[in-house]
Amino acid sequence: MNIDDIIKVASEYPYKNLGDNVKLEDQFLNLEQLPQLLNISGVKNVIWKYKAKIIGPDLSIIKTATEKENDTELLIRTPVNKISIPWIFNKINQKVLRKLVEYLIPCKEGTSLFNISAWERYYFRDNSIIELKEGEVGDGRSLKDNINMKIEDKATVIDTGFFNPQFSYINPYYIQISDKLPENTYGISIELDGAFSIVSDSILTLDFKLGKIKAESNGKILVIKTKTTAEAKLHRLLWDITNNVIELDCKPPFPLSIYRIEPSSVIPLYINFNEKMGILDMIIENFSEKPVIATLYLASRISKIIEPKNISSLEYDRIRVPIRRWGILHISLEIKRLPDLLLKRKAI
Structure with missing residues (x-):
């Protein structure tokens, strides 16, 4: 096993498993999120050259065992060395996102832009800059002012x-x-x-x-x-x-937001949608040193919560979930298309 295997865990969670036993190398301790990534990967036994308790920035803990145990358990905070480990987000599957749009909204003949970001963003096209609202399916708004x-x-x-x-x-x-x-x-x-x-x-x-x-x-x-x-x-x-803005062969009856996430520290690491079962899966992370209540808004009715169990609150079209500092969380929901009258309320 190498460090890349550990790094990929969160972007493929809850499906990737590293196995019951993992042997650590010293370089792994330079990875800040090592304890949390090992915990969510289902590892049961962690072997290292010293007996230790390793604490990550999100306060996740793993304990190591060794054949020759030291007299006292070492307490370690990751990272041991502050080094750069070049890393980038996995690209979200665009086919999945297109299916989500087709499932949730009635498409008319024409084209539109789909901001797959769950927040406002700018889209650079030719010599123009277009502002798009969070999760927007529409045409956006052209900007002329300098946005730095x-x-x-x-x-x-x-x-x-x-x-x-x-x-x-x-x-x-x-x-x-x-x-x-x-x-x-x-x-x-x-x-x-x-x-x-x-x-x-x-x-x-x-x-x-x-x-x-x-x-x-x-x-x-x-x-x-x-x-x-x-x-x-x-x-x-x-x-x-x-993750680029998608150009769709679909014209919604009015510009609307498919989804948005608050607060700004929360990011989707993974999105999947099973249109046959109406199951939406997301892996989200809180990129903040403080715990937050994350809110996911959808242009749909949430008919069933599969994961997580500790929902802070549920409304017709949104859920609120607690997520710890630097925490990674799996959300799985059964969703249904909104009636046209309610869908109009998502217009932006």
């Missing part, structure tokens, strides 16, 4: 003016904060008096000298300027650049 965001191809240089900023970068299922620049990552934010965030659909190679940061990749590079890193929502930017 741009798309570059393969390379960019930004003069931040910062001498010793703080760096926040994407690691597997975690946003790492450091005073040192990582050499490689898919997403990074540089903050001092203001913030510059850079994400790419290909690995970024970075260099920072006297306030200037140079970023190179083999793909698109998105750059945004904000007051703070938190305002930029680095995790959402990376999700957006990984």
Whole structure:
């Protein structure tokens, strides 16, 4: 087993299982989310060279066993070393999302855009920028004002003016904060008096000298300027650049929102829809150091909750679920199409 096997667990949870026994290598302890990923993968016995209790940033715990046990149990906090482990979100299956739209809304002849992000986003098309509401199926709204965001191809240089900023970068299922620049990552934010965030659909190679940061990749590079890193929502930017807006051969009777998720820290790692059974599955994560109540709004009637069992509240078309800091959670729902009269209430 290698570290990639562990990293893939959350994006394939609850279907991926690493087996009953796992032998740790020292490098695995550089993965912040190691305890949680091992827990949700169904591992029963964790073997390492020392007897230890390992605690992750979400406060998940795993205990290790060894043939030659040390006298006292070591207490370890991950990561042992703050290093960059280049990681990007898995692409959501577009065929699944198209089926979800076809299941939920009546399609007329024509075309429209589908913002598969469960939040507002900007879509760069030709020389125009289109604003799309969360989960929107419609035409969006063209923008003319400067939004402090741009798309570059393969390379960019930004003069931040910062001498010793703080760096926040994407690691597997975690946003790492450091005073040192990582050499490689898919997403990074540089903050001092203001913030510059850079994400790419290909690995970024970075260099920072006297306030200037140079970023190179083999793909698109998105750059945004904000007051703070938190305002930029680095995790959402990376999700957006990984998952494109879909152009549909479907014209809804009115623009509407298929789904949205609150608060802004919560991201879908995986979406699947079984149209024969009407079962919607999502794996969500809270990219925040604080626990939250996550709310999922749908353009459907929720007829049955399969997972999780600890629902905070359920309404006709939405559920609220508690999710811990940096927590990963499986949601499985049976959904039904809304009557046209109720569907109009989802118009945006």
